[in-house]
Amino acid sequence: MGRTMLVLAAVSVAALTGTSAAAGGGFEQGRFDRPAVAFADAELRGGLPTDVGLAPEPIAAAAERIARWTGSVPGREHPMYAGAVSLLAHDGVVVHRRAVGHALRYADGAGTELPPGQQVPMTPETRFDIASITKLFTSIAVLQQVEAGAVRLDDPVAAHLPAFAAGGKGDITVRHLLTHTSGLPATVRLWELPPERRIPAVLELAPERPPGDYTYSDPNMIVLGLLVERTSGTPLDRYVAERITGPLGMTATGYNPDPSLPIAATEFQSDPPRGMVRGEVHDENAWSLGGVAGHAGLFSTADDLAVLGQAILNGGEYGGRRVLSERGVRSMLDPGAAHGLGFELDQRWYMAGLSAPGTAGHTGYTGTSLVLDPASRSIAVLLTNRVHPSREWGSNNPARQELAQALARSLAVPPSKGSASWFADPARAATLTTDPLGPVAGPLRVSFDAFVDSQRDGDGTDPLVLEHSANGGPWRAAALRPDGPGAPGGEPTSLAGAGHRAWWRVHATVPARPGDQIRLRWRYAPDGRYVGRGVHVDRILAQDRDATRLDGEREHAALHPDGWTAVPR
The missing domain is CATH 3.40.710 (Beta-lactamase)
Known part of the structure; x- marks a missing residue:
């Protein structure tokens, strides 16, 4: 062993x-x-x-x-x-x-x-x-050869494997192969060829796209395996054993x-x-x-x-x-x-x-x-x-x-302030609605902290939206001004982001006339496609020119969750 x-x-x-022994006592x-x-x-x-x-x-x-x-x-x-x-x-x-x-x-x-x-x-x-996952070992081997000075990332592959220049591939670099931006086809069917033609067939492949376009391609990594063998003078299986798995103790x-x-x-x-x-x-x-x-x-x-x-x-x-x-x-x-x-x-x-x-x-x-x-x-x-x-x-x-x-x-996301924050699970829609606030003296200045880990635009959207309603009228989205690591610029009407793992401070101005009754709601609408850590909201504050109309840290009963959960510190 x-x-x-x-x-x-x-x-x-x-x-x-x-x-653990604590597992039966509720979420820890x-x-x-x-x-x-x-x-x-x-x-x-x-x-x-x-x-x-x-x-x-x-x-x-x-x-x-x-x-x-x-x-x-x-x-x-x-x-x-x-x-x-x-x-x-x-x-x-x-x-x-x-x-x-x-x-x-x-x-x-x-x-x-x-x-x-x-x-x-x-x-x-x-x-x-x-x-x-084999590709990771090949990539490490290539980087080892770069560090040894045997190859550079921006070298033309044909400088080390001359046969690779066939088919107009003279400008394809080692970096292109590592990042799957070589333009080579995604697949090849080598097993249908005679054994002596398999390696030449890979080296002679013609690009389907110009270098720089992304296409995930097995031939990229097959060629890189040949490159490691050429620059190191060692068969790939022996190279991986001697320079990666052996030193790391990966005996299996x-x-x-x-x-x-x-x-x-x-x-x-x-x-x-x-x-x-x-x-x-x-x-x-x-x-x-x-x-x-x-x-x-x-x-x-x-x-x-x-x-x-x-x-x-x-x-x-x-x-x-x-x-x-x-x-x-x-x-x-x-x-x-x-x-x-x-x-x-x-x-x-x-x-x-x-x-x-x-x-x-x-x-x-x-x-x-x-x-x-x-x-x-x-x-x-x-x-x-x-x-x-x-x-x-x-x-x-x-x-x-x-x-x-x-x-x-x-891994926890602790409240930004106080003993608890409101959490919306990434798997389902949720709304957090206030009691009517007012009558107000005019526009409301709303601020809150948000931790947002959801899909980005392009992957689908899981938006967090702040909406407002005056006197029981229709809900309208507020323009938001978020600030913090990874926060979007401008004044978006929804928040989505992933991976920043930091709280944002968000500000908004809700239009209102003197005497209006205003309700606010935070609505999270995930599409369920790819989940993240979800959304947390904390430190809610709503003020007009005369008074603080809502302090979420003190007036928990004024907030009505549907799909949101209070998560303790």
Whole structure:
């Protein structure tokens, strides 16, 4: 048993299930994750959510849902996956680690279940085909070669792989490949070619778009794997073992694993005729290249991927062994870039409430995902075999969101003032309405604090709106003047934003005539597509020229919640 496994083996049953003695007494507030600036300095160890200031209830609830989805799923014909291993870590402490379901459950692509004695249960030690999470290792290898001076990010790829110049690709750079802006096609079908033509076919691909246009492309990473081999003089599988997984102590991670090890099955494939794939890479292109490629091929465990994640959160070092400089890590996770260098950034569709401009990660087609949130020093790993027995059985995106959201919800947002704030859950609409205020002496000056973590424009909108009604008339939206980190400029009539993790102070002027009775309401209208941490409102104040008409800190009874909850400090 490796060092990492010895440490994690000490995690108690309560930590693995995400429960604690306090869990039965109602919702317990976690600690606010004020965004960290510096890199962490931690080695993973086991513990309870409460050991690092997390509320255990959201984690426990998510763990139960992830377990249930190995069976019946409402609205779906099939289970979401045969089995899963989930892991959550915060501030260097593994607060949740659990295996559910089966590593092997089915006999064929139709979903015929094996006899119980032939099914293989999932365990935390089960190795998964991590599919496109392999790209992160390739990207780290490329950055290592940059730091060694063997290649530069803005070098033409053809300067190192001359055959790549074919098809008008002479201007495509290493950076273009890392950020999927090369213009190369998204896919290629190498397994249909003779073995001797597979690598040349990748190098000779013609671009479909000019460099600079984003298209997520496996050929990008296949070429980068070849580049690492050329500049280092080392086969890619050996390079990853010697310079990444070996130094980090990731003993369960590698290409072409020993078939006698515990491995999760993937798909039953008829074309190509491979049968039930288990212990070989699922991706047909990587399989056709001998199981080793820059875009897919690695197998790993949740524990090992957590180590990789902590190494990134630590700025490229773990256990005294450095695999990348802090500068290299910053370049990979640059929140000002449209796309990270190999890493995906700020992807709410699977990072949920952990998403922020600096949040990084990747998913894998087989049903895997890794989320790293440097701001809260958190890690979420979900490994499933969702393509077992068939990729047609559907996506496991709900489980990816569920796990990341659980960790986000376990981190508190304390009131900006006083003992409680009003919270609107990101999953449903809510209104917070005042008693009639007045008669007023004229326009109302309204101010309040808002913590907004919702979808941005372009991803859908989950707006927070302040509305006003005079004398029982129609509701109208007020123009808002928010101020604070990440706040929108101008005078929007709704607030939406994500990842800033800070309170805004918001001001508005509500028109009114002397003698009017004014009601105010805060309306939150999420579309339910991709959730964040929701919305908090606090420190409400409404004044006219003569008097304070509402002080929300003192007049709680004047506020009427529908879907809002008072959250204590």
